[in-house]
Amino acid sequence: MKKIILGAVLYTITAPFCLGQVKWTNVDSLFGALPSSVHVFTTTDLIEGKPNIAYYVLADLKNRKLNFTTDTTYQRRFTPQQFYEKNQQPLLVVNGTFFDFATNRNLNAVIKNGKLVSYNVHSTALKGKDTMLYMHTFRSAIGITKKRKADVAWLYTDSSARFAKAFQQVPGFYKDYLPAVMNKTLQNQSVKWKMQSAIAGGPVLIQNGKVDVSNNEEYMFIGKAIDDQHPRTAMGYTADGKLIILVVQGRMPGIAEGASLTQLAKLLLDLGCVEALNLDGGGSSCMLVNGKETIKPSDKEGQRAVPAVFIIENKK
Incomplete structure (x- = not known):
């Protein structure tokens, strides 16, 4: 069931599923002035008996006063806080892509x-x-069109092409003796992916409103690593056009253990996502709202420098 009381008062969303009953509490008031179409929620409910701290931001894609964008660097990395300052202090900054240290x-x-x-x-x-x-x-990405429609797809990108090629069904990985990537069969299955903003990671967690983790097809985490609990960052969207950005704190025994990919997928499904994907996690997981941290990063040094972030900003 869902219980929502609009306005300035606190409200919660109760989310029953096989992880147990997770209650999300609205904490907008902790993060300064927010547009009426953006909300911040948190939970400390256990995940399968283990301590947990998680936050998610819900933002209405239809609100044209919001700009959904990205930023990246070249041959260097910034912390989310540095991206926040570099981009004139936007509403939200969250880590995104995987990278080579x-x-x-x-x-x-x-x-x-x-x-x-x-x-x-x-x-x-x-x-x-x-x-x-x-x-x-073919790793997955989440994108937003000029018309503010979100999509999760598997991509082929080529620096000689203006647009990415997208697959709506996971193509899986393959091996051959040539460095060429796409054969004619795969090319016929792809379409131009005309997105205004997008950020990639992987694997996909939710497909067609169901938990369906494409870890093996994207060749992401080998063996039993898919079941390991770590800090996580993920993004998805709902059928009614709401973007959901979820971060899970982890690697802090007795405080916040983190989540497996399957647990992450179930959290997103219960929040109403029809499509969602995993982004870089571990010490990279960090989300700022109005410059304030949500989860505590797991690296002892604090925020890890990353090469790319997803951003929500108020249009000026």
Whole structure:
């Protein structure tokens, strides 16, 4: 059941599902002035018997006074707080893509103002008995069109093409002896993905209103790592056009254990997401609302520097 009392008073959303009954409490008042179409919720209810701290932001995509955008860097990384200052103190900043620590390189696509500014890494040379083979993957992304419609899809990105190619059904990974990525069969299954803003990560967690984790197809987390509990960042959207950005605190025994991918998916499903995906987690997970942290980052140094973020800002 859902119980919502609009206005300045506190309200909660009670979410029953197999993780147990999770109660989300509205904490708008802790984060300064917010538009009427943006709300912040938190919970400390247990996840399968383990301590938990999580927050999510709900934002109405139809509110044209909000701008949904991204920002990224080149050969360097910023903390979310630095992105916040760099972008004139927007309403929300949250980490997004996976990246290479050694080179600071984004490993996933980013679209800003309708342009691809970062690309998925599709081809990886294998080692050992597969030395002569390349692994080809299609990682997922969430995008928002000019008409403020959200979509989650699996992408092929090419720096020579204006638009990403999108698959609405997961194509899975494959191996071959050539560094080329897409064969003709896959090309025929893809369409131009004309998004105004987008950020990629993976794997997809919710498809067609159901928990359906495409971890194996995206070749993300190997073996039992899918069940490990970590800090998490995820995004999805509801059938009525609400964007949901969820962060789960973790790696703090006795305080906040984190969530597995399946647990994360179930949280998003119960919040009403019809499509959703996982983004970079662990020490990278961090969401700022009006410059204030929601979850506490797990790195002892505090906020981890990252190469790309998703942003919500008030239009001026």
